[in-house]
Amino acid sequence: MEAAKPQLIRETFPVGPLQCNCTIIGDSLSKKAIVIDPGGNPELIMARLEAHGLIVVSIIHTHAHLDHFLASGQMKELTGATLHLHKEDQFLWDSLEMQCRMFGVPYTPVPAPDQWLSDDQALDCGCGVALHTPGHTPGSMSFWFPQDKLLIAGDTLFKRGIGRTDLWGGDYSTIERSIKQRLYCLDEDATVVTGHGADTRLGDEMRDNPFVRA
Structure with a gap:
């Protein structure tokens, strides 16, 4: 008898003062x-x-702008889970207090990441892979779950938009290349969970996104 395949549990909801989309990904069996x-x-x-x-085993980040990891330290303290980030965003992680001050957000210290994410790295839940998609920040990551046709794009790709590139380390040509070469080659039917706002469909962005089209 063929073993049952785990069902992916996914819930996304806005959190924090800047309403970043936080996503929980769980394995229904383990x-x-x-x-x-x-x-x-x-x-x-x-x-x-x-x-x-x-039960949380890891806390992972699409990038290190303050609105995406304001609760990371508290979550680590509450769960014991490890913190993960791409190393090229370490300079942003280390400047959390400055970022909070610039945006008028209360500062809560966050410990250093436990592990660095790398391109094509398998995620701890066993059902997804990390993709390095720089441009919004140098270390921006997206997370692809092929079995469920689910893409967590962070602030790289939005519904009819892309991430801004006028902040620290942003670069338009780089984000354009990331979207075209790493994201638009995935399944057109994939649901895209963006860093802020509504989900979208990858094929719709490939055809109709006014900033980057396939």
């Missing part, structure tokens, strides 16, 4: 979960994990 971009409201994130019966 009950292991990853939390992507905990940008605030750790109590809400913990409540949703508990509702799904999930």
Whole structure:
């Protein structure tokens, strides 16, 4: 008899003062979960994990702008999970206090990342892979779950938009290349979870995105 394939548990909801989309990804069989971009409201994130019966094994980040990891330190303290980031965004991680001051957001210290993410790295939940998609920041990552046709794009790709490139380390030609070469080669039917705002469909962005088309 063929073993049952685990069903992916996915819930996305806005958190924090800048309403970053936080995503919980869980394995329905092992009950292991990853939390992507905990940008605030750790109590809400913990409540949703508990509702799904999930245990966090890692906290991963699409990039290191303040709105995507304001609650990372608190989540690590509450769960013991490891923190993950691409090394090229370390300079942003190290400047969290400055970022918070610039945007008028209360500063909560965050410990150093435990592990560096790399391109094509398998994620701890066993069902996804990390993609290095620089441009919004040098270390921007996207996370691809092929079995479920799900793409977590962070601030790289939005519904009819792309990430801004006028902040620290941003570069338009680089984000354009990342979208065309790393994202637009994925399944057109994939659901794209963006860093802020509504989900979109990858094929729709390939055809209709006014900034970068396939």
